[in-house]
Amino acid sequence: MMRDDQATSLRGALLTCDPQGEVQYFDDRVIDIVDGKIAAIRHPDAQSPPPSEHLWLPGFVDLHCHWPQSHIRGRFAGALLPWLREHIWPAEITFSDEKIAHQHGRKFLWQLQRAGTTAALLFGPPFTQASRTLLSLSPDGFFEGPALMECNCPDEMVSDLDEALESIAQLPVDLLKRTVISPRFAPNLSTAGLRKTGDFARRSDLLVQSHLSENLDEVQWVADLFPDSDSYTDVYHRAGLLGPKTIMAHAIHLSDQELQRLAQTGTLIAHCPTANEALGSGRMPVERMDAAGINWVLATDVGAGPLLSQLHVMRVCMEQHQQAGVDVSACEAFKRATWTPGQWLTQHNPRLKGLGTIMVDGPAHLIRFNRPRATQAEAVIRCILDRPEDQFELAPDEVIVWGSRLAIAAQSEL
Ligand SMILES: [Zn+2]
Numbered sequence: 099m100m101r102d103d104q105a106t107s108l109r110g111a112l113l114t115c116d117p118q119g120e121v122q123y124f125d126d127r128v129i130d131i132v133d134g135k136i137a138a139i140r141h142p143d144a145q146s147p148p149p150s151e152h153l154w155l156p157g158f159v160d161l162h163c164h165w166p167q168s169h170i171r172g173r174f175a176g177a178l179l180p181w182l183r184e185h186i187w188p189a190e191i192t193f194s195d196e197k198i199a200h201q202h203g204r205k206f207l208w209q210l211q212r213a214g215t216t217a218a219l220l221f222g223p224p225f226t227q228a229s230r231t232l233l234s235l236s237p238d239g240f241f242e243g244p245a246l247m248e249c250n251c252p253d254e255m256v257s258d259l260d261e262a263l264e265s266i267a268q269l270p271v272d273l274l275k276r277t278v279i280s281p282r283f284a285p286n287l288s289t290a291g292l293r294k295t296g297d298f299a300r301r302s303d304l305l306v307q308s309h310l311s312e313n314l315d316e317v318q319w320v321a322d323l324f325p326d327s328d329s330y331t332d333v334y335h336r337a338g339l340l341g342p343k344t345i346m347a348h349a350i351h352l353s354d355q356e357l358q359r360l361a362q363t364g365t366l367i368a369h370c371p372t373a374n375e376a377l378g379s380g381r382m383p384v385e386r387m388d389a390a391g392i393n394w395v396l397a398t399d400v401g402a403g404p405l406l407s408q409l410h411v412m413r414v415c416m417e418q419h420q421q422a423g424v425d426v427s428a429c430e431a432f433k434r435a436t437w438t439p440g441q442w443l444t445q446h447n448p449r450l451k452g453l454g455t456i457m458v459d460g461p462a463h464l465i466r467f468n469r470p471r472a473t474q475a476e477a478v479i480r481c482i483l484d485r486p487e488d489q490f491e492l493a494p495d496e497v498i499v500w501g502s503r504l505a506i507a508a509q510s511e512l
Contacts, residue, residue, distance in 0.1 A: 105131065106131050106501075107129065107131070108128070109126070109127070109150050111124060112127050112129070113478055113479070114455050114456040114457075115156075115433055115436060115455050119433055119437050119438070121475045121479075125473065126142060127139055128143075131501045134462055135462055135500075136456065136457065151468055151469045152467075152468070152469060153466065153468065153470070154464050155436075155465050156216075156437075156455050157497070157499065158215040158216065158409075159217045159443065159454045160210070160218045160219070160435075161218065161366075161368050161439045162347045162368035162397035163210070163218055163219075163221065164399070166190045166199075166223040167186055167190070167401025168206040168209065168400050168406065171400045171401040171403065171406070172376065172400075172405065173185075177378060177379075178377050179313070179315055179316060186401065187252055187255060190245075190255070191254045193225055196227060199223070199227070207232075207235055207236050210406050211499055211504050212506060213406040213492075214408065214465040216499045217240060217440070217443065217450070217454070218241070219241045219278060219345065219443070220232065220243075220278075221307065222243060222244045222245060224246065224257055226244045226269070229269075230269060234273065236276075238276070239443075240276065241277070241278050243266075243278030243304075244280060245280050245281075247282050248287055248291050249288060250286055250323075259287070259291045259294055263294070266279075275447075277304055279298060279302070280306075281295045281308050284308075284323070285319055285320060285323055289324065289326075289336075292334070292337035292339065293338065295337065295339065299343075304343075307347070308344075308347070309346065309347045310330060310331065310348055311330045311352055312347070312374075313350075320333060329352075329353060329355065330352075332359070340360065340365045342365070343446055345365070345367070349387075350380045350382045351380065352386075366395065367382075367392055368395055368396075368397040369384065369387075369394045369415070369434070370396075371411060372399070372402075373398070373402035376402050381422055384419060384424060393438065393442075395439040396408060396435040398410075405487075405491055407493065411431075416431055428480045429475055429476050431479075437454045437455055439454060440454020463499055463500070464497075466497075466498075467494060468495065470482070
């Protein structure tokens, strides 16, 4: 068993983005791992491990996923608002019980890593204690924030915003640095509450995550609740919640003016095609995002998204846009599930440099597949994506996180 403090070498083909974000395929390389990081990437020599049929990819980075929904992922359909009220919120309320949060948190983290995701930005239930549990259980590279909710939801989820923000501020430093300010979505906060949250985010200098314009009924509800704002995007903008440290999920139904606002503020978008398909929310117009100069990443949005696998998200992304006559290549999808989200996290957390790629001095986050016959990056990725839907979450043959092998047969023990 490989351990963090040991040195080891792996050999096989590599598929990763280079520092410029170009996808590269290397036929036969040796990766030296020392103390959880990649110490060298080199051509094989006489002392190297024997040639193998292995193909190594960097671990995926998922920047939008709800861990207290994982145990019911993909189980319920329906439009966003009834889906939240009837299924999701009742499930999340149970996470106020510390034992349930711990049990589900452990299982979720194993399943997410088993699916090949080795760093993530997670939405928690509206209980800081549950967030403390999840952060304590997870390695560096996993970020999380309790959902902030002060209105328009069941009483059990409502918290006094001042108290909720204070409980975040009180977290130990090593957990606080991986905490995300997470206003659930505009309808769950008042105008004053959103502003207070924006002020807190600026003062604390933490990352911010929320939801924006997923569904037309939701957009109308926001317009009714915030009549003084020009648009859904404007609600967040007025509160100081947009910016280079903010990621907004979905962004499907937006005007040109809203796109311009997102671009000007440098806000990142989490595109969640499997979740959008499951809830019938519509297609996020990637071509409009690109034209407006807005950066976007691929994410699972479990539990609306049915699977924890970024490979599955990549495939659905390509299919969904192709049906609308928009081409997203396999290389593009791969980059948006590894390098782009890794760069964003790294920009704000330099200690994680190299996340989402295979590079010297970067974290040794690696996932292994059988090497396909193809040798062009685009064809190699398409081969990996060619599998039945029920095999995506168990697709990698091996998962290495900070240099340690994940015990991939461990599920029964959880
Ligand atoms: Zn979400």
